[in-house]
Amino acid sequence: MKENKDYRYVGWIPCVNGHLDFGLTKVGIKGGFTTPEHKDLSVIDENLSANGSHADSHVRRIILQSWVDWRDTKLDNENNTIGQFRLFTCGEVNESPDMDERALHATILIYPLDAEPDDLNEKREMPLHNLTHNICKDNIDEQYTKLKALLKEGEHISGLKEDCLKAVLDIKIEPNGLIFLDYENSSSALDADSKYVIARQVYYYIKYSTHSHKHHIDEQDSLTTITTSSILPTVINITLMNKTL
Numbered sequence: 001m002k003e004n005k006d007y008r009y010v011g012w013i014p015c016v017n018g019h020l021d022f023g024l025t026k027v028g029i030k031g032g033f034t035t036p037e038h039k040d041l042s043v044i045d046e047n048l049s050a051n052g053s054h055a056d057s058h059v060r061r062i063i064l065q066s067w068v069d070w071r072d073t074k075l076d077n078e079n080n081t082i083g084q085f086r087l088f089t090c091g092e093v094n095e096s097p098d099m100d101e102r103a104l105h106a107t108i109l110i111y112p113l114d115a116e117p118d119d120l121n122e123k124r125e126m127p128l129h130n131l132t133h134n135i136c137k138d139n140i141d142e143q144y145t146k147l148k149a150l151l152k153e154g155e156h157i158s159g160l161k162e163d164c165l166k167a168v169l170d171i172k173i174e175p176n177g178l179i180f181l182d183y184e185n186s187s188s189a190l191d192a193d194s195k196y197v198i199a200r201q202v203y204y205y206i207k208y209s210t211h212s213h214k215h216h217i218d219e220q221d222s223l224t225t226i227t228t229s230s231i232l233p234t235v236i237n238i239t240l241m242n243k244t245l
Contacts, residue, residue: 001105004229007172007180009199011226013207015177020210022093022104022173023047023058027066028208040066044132048140058102061144064089064209065132067113070201084113087205088128090148091171104173104210107184108202109151115164126159154185165190167198171206179203181226200226 004010013020025047031040044065064087071083091106109128117123124130127150135143150157154168168184181199190198203226 002170002172002180002182004172004178004180006182007170007229008182009180009196009203009226010229011179011181011203011207012224013173013177013179013211014224015175015211019099019175020104020173020177022060022062022102022210025060025062025064025091025104025210027064028211029068029205030066032069040068042133044135046132046135046140048137058093059095060091060093060104061140062089062091062093062104062106063132063135063140063144063147064091068201068205085110085201086113086116087202088132088147088151089206089209090144090151092144099175102175104171106171106173106206107148107151108169108171108206109154109157109166110169110198110202111160111164111166115160115166117159117161122159128157128159152184167195169199169202171202173206173210177211179206179226180229196226 026045027043030043044063046061046063048061049059067084067086069084088109089106090108091104093102093104096102116126124133128147131143131147131150151168154166157166160166167190169181170184171182172180181203183195183199207224
């Protein structure tokens, strides 16, 4: 497992009570990001105990899926899929009696929505959708394992159009809100700027999934973002300072 210093990017997810409660993780962006009227009506929100005998156990299996509209410009010709992306998240929280030792480790796949088949039946039969839409508490461990392995295939994932952008990121979120991100693999020869933009969007997606407090206005969420891990000591010092305020 990676050390924190080995991740490419680092950021912080606000947690005003000192610890994130990963048991509350759910899809935070359902369709529109800057356009709230756009809704994804078929999100996957599975956050189940990995301990069958304790429904409220902090040991979690978490599977999220939704599409996001990140379009930020107007187009001369109407294309409803420009700026829209699909994200699959497969994560788990480790077992520990100490709240300071519980972290969320996850794999996230992101690709353009128009990379999926145009035919609805073909889309439903994609292994990605087939797995996630058939998850229940009785098969969560089996489906979780299959989905995680599938996400890590990256450019070899079947059912998507050839030569589309596909990126797979590994993330780690510590209970104090520090988040670390790095690429598992990506099918495109992305430059550093493009990799940063995609990782930043993944960060916003997972931040809205783990952080749903309403103690500030929405516009202030843009004050937190990610940066390269070379400034990690500074980020840690700022986070610790915020915890003591």
